[in-house]
Amino acid sequence: MAWQGVKAMGITTPRHLALALALALVLMSWTTNASNKRPQNSGIDKNLNVIDRCWRLDPLWRHHRQRLARCSVGYAGKMTNNIGPGVTRYRVTDNGDDPMNPKPGTLRYGATQIRGKVWITFPKDMNIKLHRPLLVSSHTAIDGRGANVNIAGGACIKLLGVTDVIIHGLRIHNCQTQETVEVMGPEGHIIRIDYPDGDAISVISSTKVWIDHNTLYDCGDGLVDHMRVTVAFNYFGPDCDQRMPRVRQGFAHVVNNLYQGWGLYAIGGSMNPSVRSEANLFIAPDAGRKEITWKLRGKGGSEWNFGSTKDVLENGAVFTQTGDVGLEPHYNPAVAWGAGEALVMEEVQVSPPQPMEIRIKVVCTSLCRSDITAWQSQANATMFPRIFGHEAAGIVESVGQGVSEFEEGDHVLTLFTGECMKCKQCTSVSSFSEYTVVHSGCAVKVSSIAPLEKICLLSCGVAAGLGAAWKVADIARGSTVVIFGLGTVGLAVAQGAKLRGASQIIGVDTNPEKSEKARVFGITDFINPNDCDEPIQQGWGLTVTLGVPNVKPEITAHYATFLTGRTLRGSLLGGWKPKSDLPSLVDMYLREEIQIDEFITHNLSFEEINKAFDLMKEGKCLRCVIHMPK
Template sequence: MASQGVEAMGITTPRHLALALALAIVLMPRTINAANKRPQNSGIDKNLNVIDRCWRSDPLWRHHRQRLARCSVGYAGKMTNNIGPGVTCYRVTDNGDDPMNPKPGTLRYGATQIRGKVWITFPKDMNIKLHRPLLVSSFTTIDGRGAHVNIAGGACITLLGVTDVIIHGLRIHNCQTQETVEVMGPEGHIIRIDYPDGDAISVISSTKVWIDHNTLYDCGDGLVDVTHGSTDVTISNNWFRTHDMVMLLGHDDGYVQDQHMRVTVAFNYFGPDCDQRMPRVRYGFAHVVNNLYQGWGLYAIGGSMNPSVRSEANLFIAPDAGRKEITWKLRGKGGSDWNFASTNDVLENGAVFTQTGDVGLEPHYNRTQAFRIGDATSVRSLTWSAGALSCLKRSKTRC
């Protein structure tokens, strides 16, 4: 059949045959990886989202790592407080972990013991088991690009009362719940944490946080929690899979301080095997934009206590069996003023989005937060590289 197609095009020379075959490969649709059903692509897509286009087009990105801080969008805004004069560049060379006396070379030492702006990188692949939660200092960037970095099998990452933090390029999974623990925190302070519940990344009473291009799955509780009055957070380009309660925005129904919470959830890939909370919102405002939903169990987006959610230009692919409804609202919990708006979403396989309240919600971004939103029909392309990237050290091209 292939030779008949070439002959029909009038191509007879070996050179023309090679060109035709190359063209056919380029035009082939993306395939599905049989192991994890994640969309695949053979190279850098011309339709990179606005964040990735900002830095991935640079073949010398390794020499310009801090350019990343200017690529964030959404409520976190530009992370320029993480760069500039006085940045300490710190390399993790030791995969060990001493929660009470961090040793130089370990991730915990770089994240807690260095004052001021810190940019943390990994010169080699590394598997890190944290014995207690890692408390990250303000003005810290954890940049996993260029290495295969796993944080798994123990405690995970907590941002407690901090500002200006970037977490990028990590594989965080199999986090475990723990008893009440004490741990060395920023600036040498011993901090007690009551019953860490096994979240991959927990954002507590923190502001201006950017969580980008991480792969997260199979943890004791949630994958990302934003709680206790945290705000101005962007969660982008992550791959969430194989998990029940994925993302919680808002502590509990009695914590009214979360009414000021603002979170952007953009360019993420949810699936396969994600059941609920993508996200679940209490009180605050969530702009959920250009994400790919590969099915769900109970629901995709839900919440309580009158949250406002603008779902914009997402691709929702309902499961073959089970609930087709995307949204979930806890009845009797502030349900009178619900604002769930769907704008330019694409609903496939029978998916249904029930709008409630003000369907004209706007995020009201300022100049440093605003970004170009892609059409929902391009979401597969915009999210095909979601998760921790494989940036080959010997590559002379782009990440």
């Protein structure tokens, strides 16, 4: 199968063949019906690119086509506006084309005449000759998977002033220039198009457009007039003259594409464009222009940035880098796209650290109960998509301007709150990713000899429990302490109470299986509230609340309750000043004065992060430490 695909592309030299095969894991499958011929359960989950991996693993993908909308990568984000209630499923059964009076069953009818969300598929291989450019309506998905769909020999595709369009898995080639024409456009409007010039896909004044896994060749231009776009997993050429893409006053991330020959250039721009080319294979034509890029300096200004990283340049291809060509690393975060939905691995480009920021290579992160609560949207605002995680340890990879307390190579803990407790920069961390960029106030330098896979727990849970016992409650020797909830934080409170010499430490939890484990941390008595109908004793004294509630975070109390001497006190991160105090907790661990290892019940790889969520939901773990790829 791989040999047939490479041969069809016209790659004949051994070196080009080897390179093409090497890139087969990240390049699109041009014969889109290959998925029909591939045996199921053939190990494809290990080898596919991020988009294919998202949907091919489902053997019933034909029945779940719209899941493709959640597989998109790049600036368009997830194409969720193309799915949901009210989607019209349209099958192209007629390869004919009438530009002014589209007939039901044709591609043009589905792409222009049906209002609302439309998902277009092809039940069989099809060759379609468009007599005039095809204007695609907003909220339209053209899904060529499962068939070999050629749009060739005539006009091609134009996206004009639309939004939420998916074009996936088509072969668009031999596009012809034309005189000025009129066509039936969306919603019955007749549109005049001046001199269509043979573009495979032209995108003008449009937003949220996702174009991937297409083959474009033998056309005047490939992709034109993009502003902010990701061009990924496409095959351009041979005999595609230029504009693959051309960027005017915008930014393009061009990644994992195959360029086999070009006429004038492959990637171009004007009016201050920025292009980042990454992991593409450029095979220059045997004769003619070897330069990949083209830039127009003119009225719009002469500043532009063209950068290349990990590109493969063959047959004399040349990529002239200019301007600020520094590229940021990619990282794979586990993204939550909806409340309670399984996290999905996505490839995202992380920005460089800005002034007073640092970029951290996360080594280990652990799952906190508050992550579960926020993921289930039971306490926090429903804000998705999100990258969760805050309890982590890592190594500083780079620092931004003005940062003096950190340098590359420092071992750090991330902090979900900085010591100032006020500014926005000190209230945000996302650690369920290989890299995270945080304000320098949201990290603390720790001893480099401390094992990061252990001390990451001091970034939140264990530190919060110890501090609640020592700094907030200030437990004295001989005290009686009652702890409601025997998760990691509750057991850390028990540990702190034990170290302070409390005489009786009562643990309260609805899970009887926690009783034995709790005694390791100092619990002397265990109560299951399900076994009690009435309060055992209505006591006085101090109540400390910590953690994130599942539901109804509001509380009510009669003022007389406090007149009689009862006290309610909140505790955030145990009252610690994170930068000043957490390094001392790390040192205490190194001196074996506090327990951390006993909290760790599971060590999982990053790919198993959803297993960690399941374990915590089911009450089968304390802390799952998640190890990032090295």
